[in-house]
Amino acid sequence: METVKPLFIVDVHLGKLARNLRLLGFDIVYSNAFTQAELIALALEQNRILLSRYTGFAKYPAVVSFIIQSEDPTEQLKQVVQHFHLTSKLNPFSRCMVCNGMVQSVQKENIQGQLLSNTSKYYNEFWQCATCKRIYWNGPHYNRMLALVEKVKQWSYS
Numbered sequence: 001m002e003t004v005k006p007l008f009i010v011d012v013h014l015g016k017l018a019r020n021l022r023l024l025g026f027d028i029v030y031s032n033a034f035t036q037a038e039l040i041a042l043a044l045e046q047n048r049i050l051l052s053r054y055t056g057f058a059k060y061p062a063v064v065s066f067i068i069q070s071e072d073p074t075e076q077l078k079q080v081v082q083h084f085h086l087t088s089k090l091n092p093f094s095r096c097m098v099c100n101g102m103v104q105s106v107q108k109e110n111i112q113g114q115l116l117s118n119t120s121k122y123y124n125e126f127w128q129c130a131t132c133k134r135i136y137w138n139g140p141h142y143n144r145m146l147a148l149v150e151k152v153k154q155w156s157y158s
């Protein structure tokens with residue numbers, strides 16, 4: 001059977017889960033302003049699995065929904081990664097955590113004017129979102145994200 005990377009749409013109260021799944025490289029539709037009707041319509045239109053803490057979506061049999069059990073963002077991520085067997089499909093840092101766009105390497109001279117002086121002084125490698133133009137670099141936040149990615153890789157064995 002052909003393995004297709006699952007596409008997800010994430011309910012309004014699960015912003016941290018949405019960002020973390022994007023960090024791992026998954027295609028995530030998320031907005032904190034979606035109504036239930038919009039969530040259902042987008043899930044159906046785009047063939048996405050709806051991740052929610054709300055059990056009420058089960059009454060729409062056409063929608064593939066999955067109930068997130070924990071209130072803790074790390075536990076939420078673990079539940080999704082383990083249930084959908086995502087550890088073999090990780091593509092960390094390929095996708096923008098803010099807008100879901102694809103992130104590409106960018107030359108420092110092309111974005112120099114947008115950097116804070118300390119960032120410009122201490123870092124030389126940068127990536128930019130093709131969609132929202134947000135700039136990423138290997139700062140302290142990167143190390144925290146890398147630690148999370150390493151943790152996720154271990155979950156396939158637990």
Ligand SMILES: [Zn+2]
Pocket residue numbers: 096097098099100101129130131132133134
């Ligand atoms: Zn972006």
